[in-house]
Amino acid sequence: MRIIKDTTPLEDGYRMPGEFEPHQGCIMIFPERPDSWQYGAYAARKAFVKVAEAISFSEPVTVCASAAQYDNARAALPAHIRVVEMSSNDSWARDYAPTFVKNKEGQIRGIDWGFNAWGGLYDGLYFPWDKDNQMARKLCDLFEKDVYDKRDFILEGGSIHVDGEGTCIVTAPCLLSKGRNPQMSREEIEETLRQYLGVSVVIWLPCGIYNDETNEHVDNICAFVRPGEVVLAWTQDKEDVQYEMSNACLAALEQARDARGRSLKVHKLLLPAPVTVTKEECEGLDSCDGEPTRMPGERLAASYVNFYIANKNIVMPGFGDPMDKLAKETLQELFPHRQVIQIYARDILIGGGNIHCITQQIPANI
C-alpha cells in the first residue's frame, strides 16, 4: 500500500463513483461497544448479520471484528462472508472505512480522511477514537489499494453523497461544524471536496434529520438514486420539527443545479412516526465517560433514507412502523432493477445510525 501525500485524486484522474455504480465488495464492522449497543450488543449483532447477509446476495462482504469478537463474528456470520480481525472504537464503516475513488482504467484508491468521532473534543460522541482513525489505512492495506493521506481534513463518509458525475451533496451543520475543520472556510472545504472526490459542484443542504447526533449527516436525509435524482426524507406533519427542516432541504435542492447543469428530480420518502428510546433500552447501555448515553424518551434520527445500494439489492431499514411498507414500495419503484430488502433496524438505530452508516462500498475495478 503506497501512501500518497503529494497529489490529489482529482490531479491523478480519480473520482468517487456513485453508490449505484458497480461494487467489488462491501465493508462492515461487528458491533461490540457497550455504551453504543444495548444489552451487550446481542440484538445489534443479529441486525448487522442480517444486513451483511442481504448485501452478500449482491457482492462479497468483509466484516471486521475485534480480537475479542472474532470467534463470535465468525460463528454468527455465514461461511461465504469473510471475517477479518481489526480493532476499532465502534462500528461505523461508512464514517471511517476509506472513501474509495476510481480512475478511467478502473484502478481504485482509498482516501484516509481524519476521523474524530463526529466532533472531537468539541462535540464528539466518544473518546478516544484512535482505532477508528486507523481503519481507513488498514483497510486500504488489506484490500491492497494505495491510499491518499488526508488525515489533516476531518470528514466522515456519511457526510457526503456523490452522483459520480461531478456532484456532491453535504449538509452545512456537519461540514461547517466547529468540531470538524473550523480553521477552514466554506470555500476551502468545497475545494477539498473537489480535489478529493473529483467533483465540481457541491450542493449544501441547510440541515439533516432532527436530533441526528452526527451533526446531521446527509446520508440520513438525502441520497442519490441516480445522477439527477435524489430521495429526500419527508414528513407531512406540520407539528413535527422535521417538517421545516425537510422543507428547507427541498428548497435547497430545487434551487440547485448539478455538475451537468441539471435540475434535480426530488423523490420524497416519508419518515416513520417519531421513534424514541425506552427506559428499558437506556438501562441496557453502559455510560460513556460517566454520563448516560441516552435518556428515556429521547428521539432517534430514524429515516428510511439511510439505505445501502448493493449491486443487486437495496438494503433498507424498517422500524415496525406503518410507514415501513410505503417506504419499501417507494424505493422499489425508484430502483426497479434491484430487489429491496427491508431489515428491522431499531437495534441499529439505537446505536446512532442505520444501514448506510454501517456499510462502505468498494467500487468495482471495471
Place this chain on the structure above:
Amino acid sequence: MRIIKDTTPLEDGYRMPGEFEPHQGCIMIFPERPDSWQYGAYAARKAFVKVAEAISFSEPVTVCASAAQYDNARAALPAHIRVVEMSSNDSWARDYAPTFVKNKEGQIRGIDWGFNAWGGLYDGLYFPWDKDNQMARKLCDLFEKDVYDKRDFILEGGSIHVDGEGTCIVTAPCLLSKGRNPQMSREEIEETLRQYLGVSVVIWLPCGIYNDETNEHVDNICAFVRPGEVVLAWTQDKEDVQYEMSNACLAALEQARDARGRSLKVHKLLLPAPVTVTKEECEGLDSCDGEPTRMPGERLAASYVNFYIANKNIVMPGFGDPMDKLAKETLQELFPHRQVIQIYARDILIGGGNIHCITQQIPANI
C-alpha cells in the same frame, strides 16, 4: 471460509506441496513479545523486515501485526508488503499459520492444527497461546481458503517437511513428545499425517538440533531440496554433542525409502560453531512467568537448514560465523535456479528459531 470437519484432505484429493513448488505468497508475523525478543524487539524487527523484503522479491508477502504494532510495522516495511492487523502471542508463522494443501485443480485449503506453544502445560514455552491458536483460522478467512478443523491434533508447521510426492519427514522427540498428542500411538500419529498431508510414507528422525526448545523440530535439522534430496545439518566436531545427533539422523535417512521407493540423497550442511547467549542479551529479555527466559552461556539451536524456499530465492540465515560463506555456497549449488540471500539472523535466533520458523508459504493455485 468453510470449516471442514467431516472429511480429510486425503479423502478430498488434497496434498501438501513441497516448499520448492510455486507459491502465491508468504505469511509472516511482526515480532513484539518482550520475553522472546531482546531489548523491545527492535533488532529482531530489523531482521524480520530484511527477511520479508528478501522474500518479496519472489512472491507477495503479508505481515501480521498486533493493533499496537500496526503503525510501526507499516512504517518499517516497504509499501509493496501488505500489513494486516492480527493478534498473536508471538511471531512463529511456520508453527501456527495454516499448513496449506492443494488438489489437482489447484484449489487451496488450509489446515488448522491445534497449537499449544510447543508442549502445552507439559513443557510448553509460554502461556497462554490462545491467540496463536486462532491464527490459522483467521488467516484462512483472510485469504478466503476453506479450512480443515484439526485442532484436536497438536502439530506445528515446523515439525513436518514434505516432498510433495507422498513423503513426510518428522522428528520423534517432537511428534512423540508428551506435550503434543500423548494419547496417540506412533501409528495413529502417522495415520493423521497421511490423512492431512496426503502422504503415504513418514520418515522418523531420531532427533533434531541440540537444545532446540521446540523438542527438536525437523525444520532446523533436515529439509527437502527437491523430491529425493535433503539437506542435513552436520558437524565434523566429534566433541560436539550434535555430532552423534546428526549421525543418527544420517543413519535414519540412509535407511529410509521415500513414497516413490527412492533412497534419499543426503547433502550435509555444516553448522556454525556453537552459538551461545550473552549476559547482555539476557538482560534485554523480560522474564516469562517470573523465570528468566534465557541464561548467559546457553547454547542456541543455530542451523543453516532453517532457510525459506521462495519462488526465486533461498532466504537463509547467517550468524557472523566463518561457516556462513560455505553454507551459502552449498545452498547455492543445491538451488541453482534460485538466488541465495543470506541474512544475519542472530536476532531471530535469540527468539528461539530462524527464518523458516517465521515464514509460511501459500502454494500457488496453478
